[in-house]
Amino acid sequence: MKEFLEILKYESQEINTKFLRSSIEGKSTSQEVSDFREHAVQEFVQRYYPFPYRISKGGIYDSYGERSDSIDCLILNPNHPHTVNSHGKHSLIVADGVDVAMEVKPDISNKSELTRALVQGLSVKKLRRRVVNTVLEYDSEVLDISKRIPYFVFSMKAKASIQDTFEEIKQFYDKNDTPLVDQADVFVILNRGLIINYKHANLYPWNLELAPESKTKWYFEEWGEHTLAGLLFNLNRVYGAAPTIIDNYLKYYLMPGNVSFNALD
Template identity: 60%
Template sequence: MEEFLEVLRFNAKELKIQFEKSSIEGKSTSQEVSDFREQAVQQFVRRYYPFPYQISKGGIYDSYGTRSDSIDCLILNPNHPHTVNHAGKHSLIIADGLDVAIEVKPDVANRQELYRGLVQGISVKKLRRRNSPLLVKSNHPEYIQELSRQIPFFIFSMKSKNNINDTIQEIKAYYEEHKVPIVDQIDALIINDKGILVNFKYQELYPFNTTRLTTEEQAGWFFEEWGADTLGGFLFHLDRVFGASSQINDTFLKYYVLSKKIPTRSV
């Protein structure tokens, strides 16, 4: 739907301006700059995940005693307990009430910033929901059921290396060097105005036309060239994750943003 994408293109311009303004508003204090940028992403996500969803930040706990690193933007499912303290912040965030974790890393061209995001992602992926949100578990292989008990993890960025392949190779090299299993890797890296690097961990999760792809080619890393419509792609992938609770009705945002063919290549 072109009108919806036009709104999102405007949102993308607003977001870019907010990131640029943060250096002034933050008075050159790095923490304040980070806070303003996190809030800008939170505000965008809140527009498309309004109440009864809640948008928060912080560390995440699971019922097995594991805690993640602090994450910048968390989409809390409507079933999440109202653990808001007197300051209006969530004092406790639990894995079983969390739909998605999003870390804001403005410049993943900076290798150290990129790697910090990957480490934070690993800490989130170590968490486990108590139950799978899949309605009919017998329809899904055990590895998909297990994947659905993990928290989806995205990195949101404004800048990558000029050649996206260089950023992709840095990610792959990090995971290979540290022997990070595929289930503990990020699900997507969003680069505003450029595209989305997606990690389709199993072929069952590949959403596009598979006519020209083998079963093996439907899994792995893909770069989707959304360009100016990258925020639309962001919503598309948010709409497809395994949330914290079972869905009786199909979600709908993905149908509004996938109105044209997006150039996609395996990497």
């Protein structure tokens, strides 16, 4: 839908402006700069996940006693308990109520920043949802994936060659011998596109005529100025914390019709 995509282009410009302004408004401390940038992403996500969804930040606990690092933007499913304290913050966030965890790392062309995002992702992927969608039990691999919380990284900048950024991601996972199921799911590079980890053929959303390579591998999808549409499209295709009764309609409004696909490995 042309009008929706145009709105998202302006949203992209607004986020970019907020990130630039954060360097001035939060110049007293690096934490203030980070806070401004996190809020920009949280505010965008909140518009497309309104109440009864909630957007929060913090560490996530699972029922097996594990805890993740603090994550910048968490989409809490309507089933999440309202554990909000007197300051308006969630005092407890539980894995079975988190749909998506998204970390804001503005510059993943910086290897140390990318590495921090990947380490935080491992802390999220070690968590396990106790209750999953029983419809998925026909495929043990997909069921295993659905027990993990989807992990996204939101950035403004990657290396000039996306392949070079992907090589650093791959090297990290190879060095740590990280199973596919515990790897990150999506890296968003604003106004460029998304690096996406398709972990199973059943999770692949595209017609093979558009992307004739194997369905299970890393891709760079070049969304360009429509990258926020790509982000929303992918947020709408993950396995959330609770099963949905009806198909999500938003994805049908998000296709610009000119997304290019490049296999990365």
